[in-house]
Amino acid sequence: MVLATLPSSARPIGVFDSGVGGLTVLRALAAALPHEQYLYLGDTARLPYGTKSPGTVVRYALQCADELVERGIKCLVIACNTASAAALPAIRDRHPELPVVGVVEPGAEAACAVSRGGRIAVLATEGTVRGGAYQQAIARRRPEARVTAVACSLFVALAEEGWTDGAVAEAAAQRYLAALCADPATAPDSLVLGCTHFPVLRAVIARVAGSEVAIVDSAETTAQATAAGLATRGLVRVGGGAAEFRFLGTDSAERFARVGSRFLGREIRADEVELVDL
Amino acid sequence: MVLATLPSSARPIGVFDSGVGGLTVLRALAAALPHEQYLYLGDTARLPYGTKSPGTVVRYALQCADELVERGIKCLVIACNTASAAALPAIRDRHPELPVVGVVEPGAEAACAVSRGGRIAVLATEGTVRGGAYQQAIARRRPEARVTAVACSLFVALAEEGWTDGAVAEAAAQRYLAALCADPATAPDSLVLGCTHFPVLRAVIARVAGSEVAIVDSAETTAQATAAGLATRGLVRVGGGAAEFRFLGTDSAERFARVGSRFLGREIRADEVELVDL
Numbered sequence: 391m392v393l394a395t396l397p398s399s400a401r402p403i404g405v406f407d408s409g410v411g412g413l414t415v416l417r418a419l420a421a422a423l424p425h426e427q428y429l430y431l432g433d434t435a436r437l438p439y440g441t442k443s444p445g446t447v448v449r450y451a452l453q454c455a456d457e458l459v460e461r462g463i464k465c466l467v468i469a470c471n472t473a474s475a476a477a478l479p480a481i482r483d484r485h486p487e488l489p490v491v492g493v494v495e496p497g498a499e500a501a502c503a504v505s506r507g508g509r510i511a512v513l514a515t516e517g518t519v520r521g522g523a524y525q526q527a528i529a530r531r532r533p534e535a536r537v538t539a540v541a542c543s544l545f546v547a548l549a550e551e552g553w554t555d556g557a558v559a560e561a562a563a564q565r566y567l568a569a570l571c572a573d574p575a576t577a578p579d580s581l582v583l584g585c586t587h588f589p590v591l592r593a594v595i596a597r598v599a600g601s602e603v604a605i606v607d608s609a610e611t612t613a614q615a616t617a618a619g620l621a622t623r624g625l626v627r628v629g630g631g632a633a634e635f636r637f638l639g640t641d642s643a644e645r646f647a648r649v650g651s652r653f654l655g656r657e658i659r660a661d662e663v664e665l666v667d668l
Numbered sequence: 669m670v671l672a673t674l675p676s677s678a679r680p681i682g683v684f685d686s687g688v689g690g691l692t693v694l695r696a697l698a699a700a701l702p703h704e705q706y707l708y709l710g711d712t713a714r715l716p717y718g719t720k721s722p723g724t725v726v727r728y729a730l731q732c733a734d735e736l737v738e739r740g741i742k743c744l745v746i747a748c749n750t751a752s753a754a755a756l757p758a759i760r761d762r763h764p765e766l767p768v769v770g771v772v773e774p775g776a777e778a779a780c781a782v783s784r785g786g787r788i789a790v791l792a793t794e795g796t797v798r799g800g801a802y803q804q805a806i807a808r809r810r811p812e813a814r815v816t817a818v819a820c821s822l823f824v825a826l827a828e829e830g831w832t833d834g835a836v837a838e839a840a841a842q843r844y845l846a847a848l849c850a851d852p853a854t855a856p857d858s859l860v861l862g863c864t865h866f867p868v869l870r871a872v873i874a875r876v877a878g879s880e881v882a883i884v885d886s887a888e889t890t891a892q893a894t895a896a897g898l899a900t901r902g903l904v905r906v907g908g909g910a911a912e913f914r915f916l917g918t919d920s921a922e923r924f925a926r927v928g929s930r931f932l933g934r935e936i937r938a939d940e941v942e943l944v945d946l
Contacts, residue, residue, distance in 0.1 A: 435724055436714055441828075443920040446713055516923075544836070547825030550719075558822070558843055561835040642721040645794075 396462075399625050402427040402636070403616070404463030406454040409437035410646060411549065411586035412469030413653035415493065415609045416635070419467065422613035423620070425630035430469075431458055432650070433668065435641035438546060439472040440515025440585065447517065451477035452484060453668040457638070464625050465489040467616055471497075471584050471608070472515050475523030489619050494518075496615040497582050497608030498527035504604045505580040508535040511570060513595070514584030516541040524584055538576050542566045542588070549587040550649055555594055563591070563598040571599055580604040590652060637663045674740070677903050680705040680914070681894070682741030684732040687715035688924060689827065689864035690747030691931035693771065693887045694913070697745065700891035701898070703908035708747075709736055710928070711946065713919035716824060717750040718793025718863065725795065729755035730762060731946040735916070742903050743767040745894055749775075749862050749886070750793050753801030767897050772796075774893040775860050775886030776805035782882045783858040786813040789848060791873070792862030794819040802862055816854050820844045820866070827865040828927055833872055841869070841876040849877055858882040868931060915941045 403423070405416050409432050416430050431454055433439075439447050451473040455466060466481070466488055468474045474492030482490050501510050512524040519539040528537050544562050553559055570576050581603050583589055589607050596605050620626045639646040643663035650658045681701070683694050687710050694708050709732050711717075717725050729751040733744060744759070744766055746752045752770030760768050779788050790802040797817040806815050822840050831837055848854050859881050861867055867885050874883050898904045917924040921941035928936045 435720060441920070441923060442713060446919050544822075544825050544829050544831070547822050551822050553822070553843070556843070557839040558836060561839045565831070565834070565836055641724050642719075645719060 398464050399627050401462050401464035402429040403465055403467065404429050404431070404458035404461070405467045405469050406431040406433065406458060406473070407470040407586060408432070408439035408473065409434050410650035410653050411546070413650050414586050414589045415467065415469035415612055417653070417655050418609040418613035419616060420633040422617045423626065424633050426627050427630075427634045427636070429458060429461060429463060429636050429638070431638040431666070432640070432646060434639045434646055438515070439470060440517045440543065440546065442517060444476045444517070444521060447472055447476040448480050450668075452480060455481045455485060457666060457668060459485055459488060463488075465491070465616065465620060467612065468492045469586055469612070471586065472517040475518050475521045489623060489625075491612060491616045491619060493586070493608045493612045494523045495527055496611035497584060497606060498524055498531060500606045500608065500611040501580055501582045502528060502531040502535065504606060505532070505535065507579045508532055509578045510535055510537050510580050510582065511578035512537065512539040512582045512584045513542045513545070513566070513588060514539060515546065516543055518584055524582065538570060538578065540566055540570060542585070545591055546585065546587045549590050552652055554590045559591060559594045560598070563594050567595070567598050571603070578603060580606055582606045583608065635662075638666050639663050640666060640668055676742050677905050679740050679742035680707040681743055681745065682707050682709070682736035682739070683745045683747050684709040684711070684729075684736060684751075685748040685864060686710070686717035686751065687712050688928035688931050689824070691928050692864050692867045693745065693747035693890055695931070695933050696887040696891035697894060698911040700895045701904065702911050704905050705908075705912045705914070707736060707739060707741060707914050707916070709916040709944070710918070710924060712917045712924055716793065717748060718795045718821065718824065720795060722754045722795070722799060725750055725754040726758050728946070730758060733759045733763060735944060735946060737763055737766060741766075743769070743894065743898060745890065746770045747864055747890070749864065750795040753796050753799040767901060767903075769890060769894045769897060771864070771886045771890045772801045772805055774889035775862060775884060776802055776809060778884045778886065778889040779858055779860045780806060780809040780813065782884060783810070783813065785857045786810055787856045788813055788815050788858050788860065789856035790815065790817040790860045790862045791820045791823070791844070791866060792817060793824065794821055796862055802860065816848060816856065818844055818848060820863070823869055824863065824865045827868050830930055832868045837869060837872045838876070841872050845873070845876050849881070856881060858884055860884045861886065913940075916944050917941050918944060918946055
């Protein structure tokens, strides 16, 4: 393999997600580490992971990780909350030499740092909520915290449809959050966007939650954790130019490019997306 | 195989869908053919099909059909618009001896029968809209018809979430339909529910579309087409008791039962769902 002859720091950073939502993490990574090469894999044929059982998510996530490892990445970022919650230990077991960063621990870390009263709400997919990984990660850091987790499945569809503002997004946010925020027993002081699709809905979520509620986007803290991990290991790329992106998908390059552009915040062309069969 | 020794009419009717939305078709089948045994397969690990490429949908649909054929069904109903549109010919080629009914042709037939002015709107998934199967099936019957197809991806998420009425469903229906119905150039006189998820949203869709617009649910006409096909071949079960159901899923029996109960209109228990690996 050609990449094996490259010095380690020159190798790409691998990122995977169930689809294109993880491009919000890629965007944050490129801001924090602007001279790297990125290899992003979206398992678009099998999304969403959020409604699947843990066993299935682990199986799919291992296949994604294997594909990226074979292509010579220097570290792996799991840019999917569901896969981070279910499959991080299995991926570390399979690839013990590889630095692996998930989005749950950095998100929990950030929530614990910004929450003044320890009343934290996690908005996530069904799978992430049921798995309890955020609840546990927060409890390890702040055992006194009162954590509420809310499965917001419709936010995924809204983000994919591009309906990130307007009456439908507003009504959905109201339905998920109004009761939670109105009840003094559950009203959070901070709110974790525990799904990579949700940052594009940040404005409407913040408006419904109220201005006194801090919004935590795990994309940014994950990027910081990745940068710190690479720096510790001497793996930050030096002397590189601007960030470079390569995209892999498991279905429909056209849809990957069209929907993905919204999440990455820059245009992706269909011919930039290579299809792979996992 | 034990089933091979049964007379043909005593064998089960096979039904498959990408998930649990096809249970609306199963419900209509059981009403039209109340003494049959039904074997329903929901490919819940790989849903949705509606955003996948035609090649992937054909591959998945053939695996579903093969699984049911191996279990000795007497006919096959493709209770998924996306799979009917993309994979019906491939399934008939693979299993030439098996009667196969899709939902697109019966839906188009019904729309052409009820539309007075030939102005027909098809509400469907992205994949079904892009494939053009409804548009073609309607044009074959009424070449003068003016057909508009609208991809309503969010309706799938709303139906799965159980938000079939209320502010979010209303706002989504408004966003998809208001402009279409307000413009005299496109205003339909009939509207096809071209996705098996959509019948549970029928009331809100009808309210937004207006009382003069006829709503066509392909589940009912598909059940009638299936009944007619079985009668022609002498395959209707005689002397049977009430309808019997067996359920197969490819992921999470618990979610299949919980969400599926809404679509079937009767309770499904998780222990009634057998998991299969396709």
